[in-house]
Amino acid sequence: MNAYLVFIPEHRPVYRKPFMEPENILTTPFAAAFDAVFNMSSDWSRMLSLKGTGFLQATDTPATGWLHQYIPEEDRAWVWHMIREAVSGKKKFRLTHPVLTADGSTGWALSTAIPVMDNQDQVMEWLVGAIDITESHRSADMARTAMQVAERKIRLYETITASTPDLIYVFDLNYRFTYANKALLAMWGKQWNDAIEKGLRENGYEDWHAEMHEREMDAVRKTKRPIRGEVSFPHAVLGRRIYDYIFTPVFNETGDVEAIAGTARDITDIRNAEMKIAESENRFRNMAEGTDVLINVTDGKGANIYFNRLWAVVTGRSVPELLASGWIDLVHPDDKTRVERLLTGSIEQKLRWKSEFRIVRSDGSFLWLLLQATPRFHSDGSFAGHIISLVDITDIKENEQRKNDFISTISHELRTPLTAASGFVEILQARAASDGDQHAAAMLTIVDKQLDKMTRMLHNFLNAARFESSNMHMRIERFDIGMLLHELEDELKATVTSHILSFKSREIWIDADREKIAQVIHNLVSNAIKYAPAGSAIIIECAIVNGGLRLTVEDSGPGIRLEDQPLIFTRFYRVRNTQTKYVPGFGIGLFICSEIIKAHNGQIAVESWPGKGSAFYFTLPVA
Ligand code: ADP
Numbered sequence: 104m105n106a107y108l109v110f111i112p113e114h115r116p117v118y119r120k121p122f123m124e125p126e127n128i129l130t131t132p133f134a135a136a137f138d139a140v141f142n143m144s145s146d147w148s149r150m151l152s153l154k155g156t157g158f159l160q161a162t163d164t165p166a167t168g169w170l171h172q173y174i175p176e177e178d179r180a181w182v183w184h185m186i187r188e189a190v191s192g193k194k195k196f197r198l199t200h201p202v203l204t205a206d207g208s209t210g211w212a213l214s215t216a217i218p219v220m221d222n223q224d225q226v227m228e229w230l231v232g233a234i235d236i237t238e239s240h241r242s243a244d245m246a247r248t249a250m251q252v253a254e255r256k257i258r259l260y261e262t263i264t265a266s267t268p269d270l271i272y273v274f275d276l277n278y279r280f281t282y283a284n285k286a287l288l289a290m291w292g293k294q295w296n297d298a299i300e301k302g303l304r305e306n307g308y309e310d311w312h313a314e315m316h317e318r319e320m321d322a323v324r325k326t327k328r329p330i331r332g333e334v335s336f337p338h339a340v341l342g343r344r345i346y347d348y349i350f351t352p353v354f355n356e357t358g359d360v361e362a363i364a365g366t367a368r369d370i371t372d373i374r375n376a377e378m379k380i381a382e383s384e385n386r387f388r389n390m391a392e393g394t395d396v397l398i399n400v401t402d403g404k405g406a407n408i409y410f411n412r413l414w415a416v417v418t419g420r421s422v423p424e425l426l427a428s429g430w431i432d433l434v435h436p437d438d439k440t441r442v443e444r445l446l447t448g449s450i451e452q453k454l455r456w457k458s459e460f461r462i463v464r465s466d467g468s469f470l471w472l473l474l475q476a477t478p479r480f481h482s483d484g485s486f487a488g489h490i491i492s493l494v495d496i497t498d499i500k501e502n503e504q505r506k507n508d509f510i511s512t513i514s515h516e517l518r519t520p521l522t523a524a525s526g527f528v529e530i531l532q533a534r535a536a537s538d539g540d541q542h543a544a545a546m547l548t549i550v551d552k553q554l555d556k557m558t559r560m561l562h563n564f565l566n567a568a569r570f571e572s573s574n575m576h577m578r579i580e581r582f583d584i585g586m587l588l589h590e591l592e593d594e595l596k597a598t599v600t601s602h603i604l605s606f607k608s609r610e611i612w613i614d615a616d617r618e619k620i621a622q623v624i625h626n627l628v629s630n631a632i633k634y635a636p637a638g639s640a641i642i643i644e645c646a647i648v649n650g651g652l653r654l655t656v657e658d659s660g661p662g663i664r665l666e667d668q669p670l671i672f673t674r675f676y677r678v679r680n681t682q683t684k685y686v687p688g689f690g691i692g693l694f695i696c697s698e699i700i701k702a703h704n705g706q707i708a709v710e711s712w713p714g715k716g717s718a719f720y721f722t723l724p725v726a
Contacts (some may be wrong), residue, residue, distance in 0.1 A: 133499030137232035145226040147190050148303050154674030158235045173211050175201050185565065189465040193218050193226050197235065210237035270367040273353070276324070278302050278317050281362065323350050324360045328546025331716055344371045378718070397472070397493040403486045405450040435461035435469055453478050453486045471500040511568035521561065552598060559625070567674065567691045570698045571605045577616045577702060581726050584645050584652060585610040587617065601637045607644040611652050612726040619699045626692045627719045629657040633686050635716070652723045659716035668709055673696040
C-alpha cells in the first residue's frame with residue numbers, strides 16, 4: 104500500500120466564513136490548480152459537490168455514497184480509516200490514494216483537504232483539491248517492480264555462481280576483474296575487496312599466464328567470438344589444478360564488446376583418469392603387441408575392436424581388414440560350424456569359452472590354435488565383450504597325431520598275433536576238455552581271459568586314435584538294448600566272480616552302433632569291477648527317463664570327488680588317490696565312452712558320492 108497521509112503544519116485555516124461560500128471557491132483560480140475540487144461535510148459523511156476536469160465524475164448533489172463512487176472497493180476501508188483519523192485533527196491534511204476515475208478505471212490522486220471553520224472555530228466543512236497522479240504513480244510502480252525483478256535476478260545469479268564449483272568471472276576492457284564468484288575467490292585465497300578491480304598479476308597470475316589471458320581477451324574483443332583453452336593454476340588449498348576455460352564477449356546495446364565473461368572448470372580429476380586409462384591402455388598394448396599370442400578384443404555385440412599385429416603376420420590380412428571382416432572365414436571348413444556356434448553362444452550367454460581349431464595361414468597352410476575367450480564387463484556390470492587369446496598349438500597337435508598314429512599302428516600290429524593266440528588257446532581248451540585235463544583247462548581259461556582283456560585294451564587304443572582323427576565308423580542298426588544286456592549278463596556272469604552283478608533289463612529299441620554301445624557298457628562295468636571293493640554289488644539297469652533311454656551302472660566303490668567328475672571323461676585323466684593309485688589303467692576308457700555316446704547324440708555323466716559309490720549313466724534317443 105503506497106498511500107500516505109500528511110498533516111501540513113499550518114494551524115491557521117485558509118478559509119473562514121463569511122469571506123466566501125465554499126461552493127463558490129470551487130470555481131476560483133484556486134480550483135484551477137487541481138484536477139478535481141470538492142467539498143465535504145464536516146465529518147466527511149457526505150460529499151456536497153465535486154467539480155473536475157474529467158478526472159473524477161462531477162456532482163452537484165450532496166450524497167453519502169461518495170466512498171463507493173470514488174474509492175475502489177479493496178481500498179475503501181483503509182482510506183476511510185485514514186480520513187477519519189485526519190478529520191478528527193481538524194487540520195489541513197494530504198492523502199495519496201487510489202480513486203475510481205470518471206472513465207471507471209482505477210487511478211491515483213493526491214488529495215489536499217482544508218477545513219473551513221466558522222467563527223467558533225468549528226469545522227463547517229472541508230474543501231478538498233485532488234491532483235491526478237495516476238501516470239507518475241504508474242511509472243514509479245513500474246520502476247519499483249523493475250527494481251524488484253532485477254534484485255531477484257541478482258539474488259538468483261548470486262546463488263548460482265556462489266554454489267557452483269566452476270569459476271565464474273568478468274573482466275573489464277583493462278583486463279581487470281569486475282566480478283569473481285566464491286569458487287574463484289577461494290582458489291585465489293582472497294576476499295572480494297582484495298581481488299575486485301585488480302588485474303591478473305595482482306591476483307597471483309604469473310607473467311606468462313597473465314599475458315596469455317590478455318592476448319586472448321584482445322582476440323575476443325577483436326573477433327567478438329569466444330575462446331576456449333586449458334591451463335594449470337595453483338589452487339590456494341588444492342595445489343596445482345588443471346582448468347578448462349572459456350572467455351566470452353559481453354556486448355553493449357550497440358553491439359560492441361564492453362566486457363569479457365569467463366568460466367573455468369576444474370578438470371584435473373578427468374585428466375588424471377584419462378592419463379591412467381591411457382597408461383593402462385599403453386601397458387595392455389605393449390603386452391599384447393610383444394607377445395606371441397594372437398589377441399582379439401570384441402565389444403558387447405561381438406564386433407571386433409582390437410587385433411594385435413601378430414594377427415596380420417599370421418593371416419596376411421591387415422589389422423583394418425581384420426577389424427572389418429573378422430577371422431571366422433579363415434577357420435578350417437571342418438571346424439567352422441562348431442567355432443561359429445561357440446562364438447555366437449558365448450556372446451548371447453556372456454560366457455567364457457575354449458576351443459581348439461585350425462585356421463589358414465597367409466601361406467595357405469593350416470595352423471592349430473587353442474582359443475580362450477574371457478568375458479569382460481563394464482563397471483556397471485553390463486557385458487562389454489570378450490578378450491580372446493589364441494595360442495599356436497600346431498606342434499602339440501602334430502606330436503599328438505604322431506603318437507596316435509604310433510599307438511594305432513602298434514595296436515593294429517598286436518591284434519593279429521593276439522587273434523592267432525586266442526585261436527590256439529581255444530583249440531587247446533577243446534583238447535584239454537576232451538583229455539579231461541582239468542588243470543590245463545583252468546589255466547587256459549585264465550590265459551583266455553587275459554588275452555580277452557588285452558584285446559579290449561587294444562580295441563580301446565585303436566578307437567581312441569580313431570576318435571582323434573575323426574575316423575570312427577559307425578554301423579547304425581535298430582536293436583533292443585534289453586537283449587544286449589542279456590547277452591552281456593551271460594558273458595560277464597561266466598567270467599566275473601569277484602562282484603555281485605545285478606542286471607535289470609527291459610525291452611527298449613534304439614538306433615545305434617550295437618558293438619560300440621556294448622563296448623561302453625563293458626567299459627563302465629569293468630571300471631566298477633576295477634574300483635569297487637570285491638564282493639560288493641554292481642547294478643546295471645536300463646529304463647526310459649524323459650522319453651529316452653537311460654542306462655546306469657552303479658557301484659558302491661570309492662566314489663569320485665565333485666571337482667574330478669567333469670575331468671574323468673577327458674583323455675588320459677586319472678584320479679590319483681590312495682584307493683585308485685594301484686589300480687592299473689590309462690585313463691582312456693571313459694573318454695572313449697563319452698566320444699561314442701556323443702557321436703550318438705546322447706549324454707554321459709556320473710553322479711557320485713565320495714566314500715559311497717558312483718552311478719555312471721548315459722542317455723540315448725529311443726527308436
Ligand atoms: P582308467 O580306469 O583306465 O584310469 P577311465 O577313463 O576308465 O581310465 O577312468 C578315468 C578315471 O575315473 C579313473 O582313473 C578313476 O580314477 C575314475 N573312475 C572311473 N570309474 C570309476 C568308478 N566306478 N569308481 C571310482 N572311480 C572311477
